[in-house]
Amino acid sequence: MAEMQQIVLARHCDGPPVPEDFALEALPLPEPKDGQFRLAHVWNSVDPGTRSRLSGGDSYAAALPLGKPVDGFSVGVVEASRHPDYPDGTKVFCAAGWRTHSIQSGRGFIGKVPDVPVPLSAWIGVLGVPGLTAWFGLKETARFREGDRVLVTSAAGPVGATAGQLAKAWGAAQVVGIAGSDEKCRWLTETAGFDAAINYKTAPDLNDAIHAAFPEGVDVLFDNVGNAMVNRVLPQMAMNGRICISGQVADYNVPPEKRTGITHTAPFITHRINMQGLVVFDFIKGFPAALADMAGMLASGKLQAKEDRFDGIAAMPEAFCGLFRGENFGRRVVKVG
Amino acid sequence: MAEMQQIVLARHCDGPPVPEDFALEALPLPEPKDGQFRLAHVWNSVDPGTRSRLSGGDSYAAALPLGKPVDGFSVGVVEASRHPDYPDGTKVFCAAGWRTHSIQSGRGFIGKVPDVPVPLSAWIGVLGVPGLTAWFGLKETARFREGDRVLVTSAAGPVGATAGQLAKAWGAAQVVGIAGSDEKCRWLTETAGFDAAINYKTAPDLNDAIHAAFPEGVDVLFDNVGNAMVNRVLPQMAMNGRICISGQVADYNVPPEKRTGITHTAPFITHRINMQGLVVFDFIKGFPAALADMAGMLASGKLQAKEDRFDGIAAMPEAFCGLFRGENFGRRVVKVG
Numbered sequence A, B: 001m002a003e004m005q006q007i008v009l010a011r012h013c014d015g016p017p018v019p020e021d022f023a024l025e026a027l028p029l030p031e032p033k034d035g036q037f038r039l040a041h042v043w044n045s046v047d048p049g050t051r052s053r054l055s056g057g058d059s060y061a062a063a064l065p066l067g068k069p070v071d072g073f074s075v076g077v078v079e080a081s082r083h084p085d086y087p088d089g090t091k092v093f094c095a096a097g098w099r100t101h102s103i104q105s106g107r108g109f110i111g112k113v114p115d116v117p118v119p120l121s122a123w124i125g126v127l128g129v130p131g132l133t134a135w136f137g138l139k140e141t142a143r144f145r146e147g148d149r150v151l152v153t154s155a156a157g158p159v160g161a162t163a164g165q166l167a168k169a170w171g172a173a174q175v176v177g178i179a180g181s182d183e184k185c186r187w188l189t190e191t192a193g194f195d196a197a198i199n200y201k202t203a204p205d206l207n208d209a210i211h212a213a214f215p216e217g218v219d220v221l222f223d224n225v226g227n228a229m230v231n232r233v234l235p236q237m238a239m240n241g242r243i244c245i246s247g248q249v250a251d252y253n254v255p256p257e258k259r260t261g262i263t264h265t266a267p268f269i270t271h272r273i274n275m276q277g278l279v280v281f282d283f284i285k286g287f288p289a290a291l292a293d294m295a296g297m298l299a300s301g302k303l304q305a306k307e308d309r310f311d312g313i314a315a316m317p318e319a320f321c322g323l324f325r326g327e328n329f330g331r332r333v334v335k336v337g
Helices: A049-055 A120-124 A128-143 A158-169 A183-193 A206-213 A227-236 A266-272 A280-299 A313-325 B048-053 B121-124 B128-139 B160-169 B183-191 B206-214 B227-236 B266-270 B280-299 B313-323
Strands: A003-009 A022-028 A038-047 A073-079 A091-095 A100-102 A110-112 A148-151 A173-177 A197-201 A218-223 A235-247 A276-277 A307-311 A331-335 B003-008 B022-028 B035-045 B073-079 B091-095 B099-103 B110-112 B149-152 B174-179 B196-199 B218-223 B238-244 B274-277 B307-311 B330-334
Touching: A003 A313, A022 A313, A038 A120, A049 A313, A091 A100, A091 A120, A091 B238, A120 A148, A120 A331, A120 B307, A128 A218, A128 A235, A128 A280, A148 A158, A158 A173, A158 A218, A173 A206, A183 A313, A197 A206, A197 B313, A206 A227, A227 A235, A227 A266, A235 B099, A266 B196, A266 B274, A276 B266, A313 A331, B003 B313, B022 B313, B035 B121, B073 B121, B091 B099, B091 B121, B099 B128, B099 B313, B128 B160, B128 B238, B128 B280, B160 B174, B174 B183, B174 B206, B183 B196, B196 B206, B206 B280, B218 B227, B227 B238, B307 B313, B313 B330
Parallel strands: A148 A173, A148 A218, A173 A197, A218 A235, A235 A276, A307 A331, B149 B174, B149 B218, B174 B196, B218 B238, B238 B274, B307 B330
Antiparallel strands: A003 A022, A038 A073, A038 A100, A038 A331, A073 A091, A091 A110, A276 B274, B003 B022, B035 B073, B035 B099, B035 B330, B073 B091, B091 B110
């Protein structure tokens, strides 16, 4: 009998996730009904934001029940179709979780992969939610303006790397990334075109390094890290500076009462700082245009997308857990078919 | 020989200000030069935001040097004029500090008192910076929209009371104030037209009280208190909620490293919260229209302005220090001439 596999939540995470929080299951291959199709996943993603659903209790997103497949994005190929718009062989990206196969009806966040010469996995990376988060976070949430001086944190991650490159492409006066290894910093400056990169693990004083890079202050902080980083940069924001809260990877594993607090709030008044977070699906009407633009940039080499590839669905828990140890260099995608 | 008096900073404040931080001085009455006039102050204000200049060190605003008169707003009458646009007898409001007289040239933040039947002291209160902060903070910083549910903190203060009344006048679905006494709460609901008021000193659980008042969440938090209040309300903000940081009276006396930190930052992403502070002088072009509108509301009784009056310039230090003990009920103004 044909089978599929999936990774489910075996117990709620307490602190940083560990592989034992998850379990691999085999199930009979599901059959689509009328108006449905089966997607054979080729690539699945692991996403830091998923962590917020894994704590149980009153975590901010609706908690994932135990025994359910974990959230993630997927790109794959339609098979056994009973849906007129998605014939067998159609390539599709969607939010389908840590599974090898899923039944889809064409509703929700789902799209056909356009015919553009880019790797299939890009559609859950730079052309998926991470890239779109960078695009709309920079353009809409941070209200990026030509000439802005931009600081990006977790800059070698897929959101940060894209945000920095888009800022350069859109006319930033300066783009600096913060990352956790010399190798990542080299990639940011030599491949991704950042003006400079700061290794936060080896900088003698990170505040000094930021000040040296931005003597006139930071116009846009594009933050993927969380409270401690926001609090660190706030005193170095320029007048009318904007903070985009794109992700909070350092805070997801910590209950709110134990998180670092933002204390440097005087600049909100003195420097008229604006701080806002985003959920990229608010901008879904703009996705096609943004994706067309970014796909063209990627195909022509104007946008660099680093991937960190894993093989086999069984590797997904470890790939996910490593995100919180800063191990990923680029978008973590897992080949599952 | 004719004299004037002024209050100067005698030593830098450490924690909450005390009267001993200030000194009363007598000086010869200054004579205006060509293009200047002397203003005989009638009313001076004490302003919580002034505290941020009194610490010395790297306080966020430029520190006030010892021996200099303390900042404040004044309204008075022109005398000994050598300025063609300000003949003797003209009533003027300006930022002139804790003095009985000052020499003015007509530049900077200064204006002639329009002929409207309101008390002269209103021009350094509800028709001065506090009222304008409420107006522009609500309209521009919080981007108030008709139908918003609005929570105002330090609501019996001059900024908060005005913000709440403007929100009601502009079509808020609900306006609730937080204040520190039953008397203040009664004034808010019975005189100022707030829908409800919460006494934070006697509420069994302030979070519960806020939740009971806003079961569907807070659209606009108009905060005059600081980090602890922002952190408390953040988990109760509605989707797309806006936080206007208007003042931080609870934080001015505390060095940044000892302030309460904002830890509840997840709603910035999940609820797309926007937080911004303001300095009202950014909106100076809009002052005449806003003042004309508010003066009309005040004259017709549509806007209530509570004052907390002191007599004599020597009372200014005590009037100021009491602001940080929550003693003021309404705008603190001091009759100095």
